[in-house]
Amino acid sequence: MTGPIGIGQLGAGFIGQVHSLSYRLAAMARHRVPAGIRLVSLADTDAALRREVADRYGWETVTxxxxxxxxxxxxxxFVNAGPNALHGAPSIAAARNGKHVLCEKPLARTADEAFDTYRRVETTGVLHQCAFMYRFIPAIRHAHELIAAGELGEVLHFRSRFLMSFALDQGLPMSWRLDKAAAGAGALGDLGSHHIDLARFLVAEPVAVAAHAQTFIHDRPGGRVSNxxxxxxxxxxxxxxxxxxxxSRVAGGHGLSSRIEIDGTRGSLLFDLERLNELSVSLAGAQGFRTFLVTAPEHPWADFLFPVGVQGQHPIGWEVCFAHQAQTMLRAIDSGERLPDTAPTFRDGYRVAxxxxxxxxxxxxxxxxxVTYREVDRQA
Ligand SMILES: NC(=O)c1ccc[n+]([C@@H]2O[C@H](COP(=O)([O-])OP(=O)(O)OC[C@H]3O[C@@H](n4cnc5c(N)ncnc54)[C@H](O)[C@@H]3O)[C@@H](O)[C@H]2O)c1
Structure with a gap:
C-alpha cells in the first residue's frame, strides 16, 4: 500500500491525546517518515471528548x-489507547485484518490474557509494539548503551520506585483503574510495569520474586477498590x-516521581524522570548548584499540553518520547523492515504480565x- 500511513485509534482519554500529539510530532520531526501520516479515525464512547480531541489533533473521522x-x-x-480491558480484543481484531498494532501498557489484565493477545497478534505477522515508552527516553537509551558496552562492569543491583499521590484524594471516584476486574493489578500493573520492563531492558529478566502489596483506601464514591x-x-x-x-499511587508529596538506579562492579547510574526538566541554578556565592523543577501547577506552562491533576505532573518533553515511539513504528511500516530489537513488542508486554x-x-x-515464561508455538 502506498501513500500516507493511515492511523486509527481507540481512546481519546488522557493517553489517547498524548498518542494523537505524538503522531503529529513524529510526522513533523526533522527526519520524518517519507510516506507521511493520516489520522484517519478516532473511537471513543464519550461523544464530546472524541469530537474535541478530533478537532484539536485533526482526526478525519470519529466513531x-x-x-x-x-x-x-x-x-x-491501529493505536490502542483504551482502558486495560479493551487491549486484547481490539488489538487482535486489528492484527487479523492486517493492521500493525501499538497497544498501551499493561498489555493485559493478567498474564494469561497478555499471552493470548501476544500469541494471536504475533501469528498474524503484523508489527506490534507495547507502549513501554521509557525505552524512548534518550537518557534510558544512553544507559542501555553504557551497560551493553560494559561501562558499569557486572551489574549487581537494579532499584526503582514509581510514586504518585492521585489516589490519596478520598473524593476520587471509583474508576476502571481501581477495579481489578477492569484493570488487573493497581499500582503494580499501572506504574510498576514500566520499571519491570526497564529492568528487563537494561539488565536481565526477573526469574524469581517476593513481594508485598497493599490497598490503603478501600471505599471510594461509587464502589470498592479491588487492586x-x-x-x-x-x-x-x-x-x-x-x-x-x-x-504507589498514595505517596503524598509525589506528583509523579519515577526513578531507577543501577549499580555495577565498576560504576552506578541513576535516572530520575523529574530531571528531564530540571533547572539547575548556581548563584554567586552559592556553594554548588540548586535544582528547580518547572512543572508544578503554578508554573506558566504546566498545563500547556496536558492537565495537571490525576495524571500527575508529567515533565515537559515526555510527549516527545511518545513521538520517538511512534516514529519507530511508522519507519518500520514505511520501509517494510522489522522493528529494531530495542522496540518493546507484545512479547515484552506478555513477559511483564x-x-x-x-x-x-x-x-x-x-x-x-x-516466574515462568511461555513461548508462542508458530506451528500451532
Ligand atoms: N505509557 C504511559 O506512560 C501511560 C500513561 C497513562 C496511561 N497509560 C495507559 O493508557 C491506557 C488508557 O489510560 P488513560 O489514562 O488514557 O485512561 P482514560 O480513562 O483517560 O481514557 C480511556 C478512554 O477510553 C474510552 N473508552 C472506554 N471504553 C471504550 C469503548 N468501549 N470504546 C471506545 N472508547 C472507550 C473512555 O471514554 C476514555 O476516554 C491504560 O491502559 C493505561 O495503563 C499509559
Whole structure:
C-alpha cells in the first residue's frame, strides 16, 4: 500500500491525546517518515471528548465503535489507547485484518490474557509494539548503551520506585483503574510495569520474586477498590543481580516521581524522570548548584499540553518520547523492515504480565514465587 500511513485509534482519554500529539510530532520531526501520516479515525464512547480531541489533533473521522476502525481499509496502524480491558480484543481484531498494532501498557489484565493477545497478534505477522515508552527516553537509551558496552562492569543491583499521590484524594471516584476486574493489578500493573520492563531492558529478566502489596483506601464514591494502591517487590534477575521495585499511587508529596538506579562492579547510574526538566541554578556565592523543577501547577506552562491533576505532573518533553515511539513504528511500516530489537513488542508486554502475576501471587502467599515464561508455538 502506498501513500500516507493511515492511523486509527481507540481512546481519546488522557493517553489517547498524548498518542494523537505524538503522531503529529513524529510526522513533523526533522527526519520524518517519507510516506507521511493520516489520522484517519478516532473511537471513543464519550461523544464530546472524541469530537474535541478530533478537532484539536485533526482526526478525519470519529466513531463510538472501535470495530469500524479495525475494519477500515484506510487504516494501516491501529493505536490502542483504551482502558486495560479493551487491549486484547481490539488489538487482535486489528492484527487479523492486517493492521500493525501499538497497544498501551499493561498489555493485559493478567498474564494469561497478555499471552493470548501476544500469541494471536504475533501469528498474524503484523508489527506490534507495547507502549513501554521509557525505552524512548534518550537518557534510558544512553544507559542501555553504557551497560551493553560494559561501562558499569557486572551489574549487581537494579532499584526503582514509581510514586504518585492521585489516589490519596478520598473524593476520587471509583474508576476502571481501581477495579481489578477492569484493570488487573493497581499500582503494580499501572506504574510498576514500566520499571519491570526497564529492568528487563537494561539488565536481565526477573526469574524469581517476593513481594508485598497493599490497598490503603478501600471505599471510594461509587464502589470498592479491588487492586493494590502500592507494592514493593524484590527479584532475582537472570544474570544473578538483585532488583527491587516499589510503586504507589498514595505517596503524598509525589506528583509523579519515577526513578531507577543501577549499580555495577565498576560504576552506578541513576535516572530520575523529574530531571528531564530540571533547572539547575548556581548563584554567586552559592556553594554548588540548586535544582528547580518547572512543572508544578503554578508554573506558566504546566498545563500547556496536558492537565495537571490525576495524571500527575508529567515533565515537559515526555510527549516527545511518545513521538520517538511512534516514529519507530511508522519507519518500520514505511520501509517494510522489522522493528529494531530495542522496540518493546507484545512479547515484552506478555513477559511483564508474567512478572506482575508472580508478584501478585507472592504478595498473597508470602513466599517466593517462580516466574515462568511461555513461548508462542508458530506451528500451532
Ligand atoms: N505509557 C504511559 O506512560 C501511560 C500513561 C497513562 C496511561 N497509560 C495507559 O493508557 C491506557 C488508557 O489510560 P488513560 O489514562 O488514557 O485512561 P482514560 O480513562 O483517560 O481514557 C480511556 C478512554 O477510553 C474510552 N473508552 C472506554 N471504553 C471504550 C469503548 N468501549 N470504546 C471506545 N472508547 C472507550 C473512555 O471514554 C476514555 O476516554 C491504560 O491502559 C493505561 O495503563 C499509559
Amino acid at each position: 463510538d465503535d472501535w470495530r469500524s476502525i479495525v475494519d477500515d481499509p484506510d487504516v494501516r496502524l 493494590d494502591d502500592s507494592f514493593a517487590a524484590i527479584a532475582r534477575l537472570a544474570n544473578g543481580a538483585t532488583a527491587s521495585f516499589e510503586a 508474567e512478572v506482575v502475576d508472580s508478584i501478585d501471587r507472592a504478595a498473597g502467599s508470602g513466599s517466593w514465587e517462580p
